[in-house]
Amino acid sequence: MAGSGTLHLRPEGDQILSVEELVVEFPAGGHTVHAVSGISFDVLDGETLGILGESGCGKSSAGRAVMQLPPPTSGSVRLGEDELTGLNDQAVRKRRARMQMIFQDPVSSLNPRRKVKDLVAEGPRIWGTEVTREQIESVLSAVGLEPAAVWDRRPHELSGGQCQRICIARALMLDPRVLICDEPVSSLDVSVQAQILNLLEETKKRYGLSMVFIAHDLAVVKNISDRIMVMYLGKVCEVLPAGRLADRALHPYTRLLLESVPEATPAGGSPDTGTQRFTGELPSPLNPPSGCRFRTRCPLATEECTTIEPQLREVGDGHYLACHNSGPGAAVA
Amino acid sequence: MSSSSALLGKRSATEPGSPVLVVEDLRTRIHTPRGDLQAVDGISFSLGRGETLGIVGESGSGKSVLGRTIMGLYTDGPVTTVTGRVTIAGKDVHALSAKELRSLWGADVGMVFQDPMTALNPVKKAGVHLTESLRRHRGMNRSQARARAEELLNLVGIPEPRRRLDQYPHELSGGMRQRVVIAMALANEPALLIADEPTTALDVTVQKQILDLLARLQGELGMAMVLISHNLGVVAGRADRVAVMYAGRVIEMADAATLFEAPHHPYTEALLAAIPRLHQPPHVRLEAIDGAPPNMIAPPVGCRFAPRCRYAQDDCSQVLPVLDPAAVDGVATPGHSFACHHPVNGGRH
Ligand SMILES: Nc1ncnc2c1ncn2[C@@H]1O[C@H](COP(=O)(O)OP(=O)(O)OP(=O)(O)O)[C@@H](O)[C@H]1O
Ligand SMILES: Nc1ncnc2c1ncn2[C@@H]1O[C@H](COP(=O)(O)OP(=O)(O)O)[C@@H](O)[C@H]1O
Ligand code: SF4
Ligand code: SF4
Ligand SMILES: [Mg+2]
Ligand SMILES: [Mg+2]
Numbered sequence A: 001m002a003g004s005g006t007l008h009l010r011p012e013g014d015q016i017l018s019v020e021e022l023v024v025e026f027p028a029g030g031h032t033v034h035a036v037s038g039i040s041f042d043v044l045d046g047e048t049l050g051i052l053g054e055s056g057c058g059k060s061s062a063g064r065a066v067m068q069l070p071p072p073t074s075g076s077v078r079l080g081e082d083e084l085t086g087l088n089d090q091a092v093r094k095r096r097a098r099m100q101m102i103f104q105d106p107v108s109s110l111n112p113r114r115k116v117k118d119l120v121a122e123g124p125r126i127w128g129t130e131v132t133r134e135q136i137e138s139v140l141s142a143v144g145l146e147p148a149a150v151w152d153r154r155p156h157e158l159s160g161g162q163c164q165r166i167c168i169a170r171a172l173m174l175d176p177r178v179l180i181c182d183e184p185v186s187s188l189d190v191s192v193q194a195q196i197l198n199l200l201e202e203t204k205k206r207y208g209l210s211m212v213f214i215a216h217d218l219a220v221v222k223n224i225s226d227r228i229m230v231m232y233l234g235k236v237c238e239v240l241p242a243g244r245l246a247d248r249a250l251h252p253y254t255r256l257l258l259e260s261v262p263e264a265t266p267a268g269g270s271p272d273t274g275t276q277r278f279t280g281e282l283p284s285p286l287n288p289p290s291g292c293r294f295r296t297r298c299p300l301a302t303e304e305c306t307t308i309e310p311q312l313r314e315v316g317d318g319h320y321l322a323c324h325n326s327g328p329g330a331a332v333a
Numbered sequence B: 001m002s003s004s005s006a007l008l009g010k011r012s013a014t015e016p017g018s019p020v021l022v023v024e025d026l027r028t029r030i031h032t033p034r035g036d037l038q039a040v041d042g043i044s045f046s047l048g049r050g051e052t053l054g055i056v057g058e059s060g061s062g063k064s065v066l067g068r069t070i071m072g073l074y075t076d077g078p079v080t081t082v083t084g085r086v087t088i089a090g091k092d093v094h095a096l097s098a099k100e101l102r103s104l105w106g107a108d109v110g111m112v113f114q115d116p117m118t119a120l121n122p123v124k125k126a127g128v129h130l131t132e133s134l135r136r137h138r139g140m141n142r143s144q145a146r147a148r149a150e151e152l153l154n155l156v157g158i159p160e161p162r163r164r165l166d167q168y169p170h171e172l173s174g175g176m177r178q179r180v181v182i183a184m185a186l187a188n189e190p191a192l193l194i195a196d197e198p199t200t201a202l203d204v205t206v207q208k209q210i211l212d213l214l215a216r217l218q219g220e221l222g223m224a225m226v227l228i229s230h231n232l233g234v235v236a237g238r239a240d241r242v243a244v245m246y247a248g249r250v251i252e253m254a255d256a257a258t259l260f261e262a263p264h265h266p267y268t269e270a271l272l273a274a275i276p277r278l279h280q281p282p283h284v285r286l287e288a289i290d291g292a293p294p295n296m297i298a299p300p301v302g303c304r305f306a307p308r309c310r311y312a313q314d315d316c317s318q319v320l321p322v323l324d325p326a327a328v329d330g331v332a333t334p335g336h337s338f339a340c341h342h343p344v345n346g347g348r349h
Helices: A059-066 A089-096 A116-126 A133-142 A160-172 A190-207 A218-224 A242-248 A252-260 A303-307 B005-009 B063-071 B098-107 B126-138 B142-155 B161-165 B174-186 B204-221 B256-261 B266-274
Strands: A015-028 A031-044 A048-052 A074-079 A099-102 A178-182 A210-215 A227-232 A235-241 A313-316 A319-321 B021-032 B035-047 B052-056 B080-088 B109-112 B192-196 B224-229 B241-246 B249-255 B324-328 B331-338
Touching: A015 A059, A015 A210, A031 A048, A031 A059, A031 A210, A031 A235, A048 A059, A048 A218, A059 A074, A059 A099, A059 A178, A059 A210, A099 A160, A116 A133, A116 A160, A133 A160, A160 A190, A178 A190, A190 A210, A190 A218, A190 B266, A210 A218, A218 A242, A227 A242, A227 A252, A235 A242, A235 A252, A242 A252, A252 B204, B021 B063, B035 B063, B035 B080, B035 B249, B052 B063, B063 B080, B063 B109, B063 B192, B063 B224, B098 B109, B098 B126, B109 B174, B126 B142, B126 B161, B126 B174, B142 B161, B142 B174, B174 B204, B192 B204, B204 B224, B241 B256, B241 B266, B249 B256, B249 B266, B256 B331
Parallel strands: A048 A210, A048 A227, A099 A178, A178 A210, B052 B224, B052 B241, B109 B192, B192 B224
Antiparallel strands: A015 A031, A015 A074, A227 A235, A235 A319, A313 A319, B021 B035, B021 B080, B241 B249, B249 B331, B324 B331
């Protein structure tokens, strides 16, 4: 199956994570859910890649497949020098420790019966590594918690923001190279969301991490990312430097997302433009449209879009676009 | 989209010019095993025909309890204590019998919640949800109700409405279900619509479609609307006035443009500053608000925002500020009020 191409992958060098032709499919009563259909991406050392898209477009499936939780249907995932796909469980687990995942719902991703001090020490202990009180205190301070105040508490005695700090502390205990964050601030209030975004940025610098940051909020993704990959129904639409998102994005789907964002400004976010140029909702991943998967909602769709799947092409510095009819050199537009 | 002129037949019972909704010193106290919690603590406002009030605030600030108390879903009884008064289309909501309340919900006020499935019965077809209400409240016969249900689905932008009438909720997407719920809420052309996070569970592109739809229908039907959201962007450009809640109280209220442009309350200012903005370059440090909202069982004495407020002074933790009208340079700014001892952006009482 053709993905959206690999033109946006950078020459071998500083990659900490390389993902090629990733496919994730789930069986569903005799049918197949095409959650991720052959996407590729790479993350350079110290870089944050943002993955943007609406619910159901395959962001979490891609994130979990990179973690080998479960392994992808096909495709390759390399962490530094190590190929993760095709290894046995034991070997995968050992290597995967260098890659840690943070989830959307911080409270339910923590064992409710454990106290903070044990939650934080859990990872290394599983590997048989002794953890000192000083280590736990230092990582709790690093995530902005007062060790003495939370030491003996359990998750339900903490706020959502505090639980997310604990999740980050747990990940840091395993000395990861890459943090995969799946909607880490989506369930938090804006005041706390800002605390956690700042914390992730600081933590990344302090620990020399790279990040994959998955979210549906455009401004949040822009704030934390160096590079952004926009997904639609299991495919890549556009890859661009984060700084270009607001005014240089070209793909009709990225443009639709930008037009839809309700911004908290005096003039008002996404006022009714009257003309509903874009309509409809995400088609079923059981039976994705042929050609370009966005064509059922795209105002620029032409005959070609139903038969030929667009591949990523370079349209600017570090900017790649998969669309027949937009961007420089397009037939129409 | 078909015209909604057929829906304009019925006029609300409200006198022209008199408010559709009046809320007076409303207080809702919830009795919990850990202690009593003042979820809504002295809120007053009124809303006229065709007007939209946005209510924003962080999780737990009391937005939903306020909405539900207005609806009469929280009443004075063993689990909750309600004081103050709510008047909808001239009726004192908390003085109504259970039967009168049901007729109020069917006819005078519609509601839309975050999760459309709470309003839909999974074993009933979409059409049945609509026809039942039309037959009960409007006395229509089966075929009249079905024709009207089709018209309503068309009105809320559902393609192929006739086919959709016979589908079950699980056969519809989230956005489509929310449209059905909106059609149900509007079936009897209520004078008031209460929408509590109507788009929070939806994707941003569908959210825009639903917000556009609500705005258009509201304009056409002349309803008053209370639009509750934790997302300030959702109410920006959609609400005429915005009330900001913190720990059970409205701490600032103003017309939407003023509130977003020059808020006087430090919490409103901080909330706006904490939002990442699309036009900012990547990696700018966000202005987080330290700490977390107070425990509502034992809220701080004085201003409830004081423990997190960068402008707090000694009087703040002693005297509870009340919501009073604002003035700038001695000139009253109509419709703007705030509750703070040391306001920002030149605001004074
Ligand atoms: N049935 C209940 N029993 C006990 N406490 C309740 C109940 N309903 C609400 N509360 C409490 O009342 C306060 C206000 O809750 P409410 O649901 O109104 O908040 P909200 O502003 O709607 O928040 P969100 O943005 O999360 O929807 C919270 O402290 C909440 O925990
Ligand atoms: N375990 C699973 N079994 C079957 N389908 C799944 C499973 N996990 C995800 N899917 C489906 O795969 C698609 C992509 O889902 P997901 O990766 O969770 O999207 P996102 O994170 O972008 O919201 C969706 O259609 C979803 O319903
Ligand atoms: S113009 Fe064609 S290729 Fe481009 S997004 Fe629209 S449907 Fe896809
Ligand atoms: S009253 Fe004091 S603590 Fe409260 S918001 Fe105003 S300045 Fe801050
Ligand atoms: Mg997801
Ligand atoms: Mg609520």
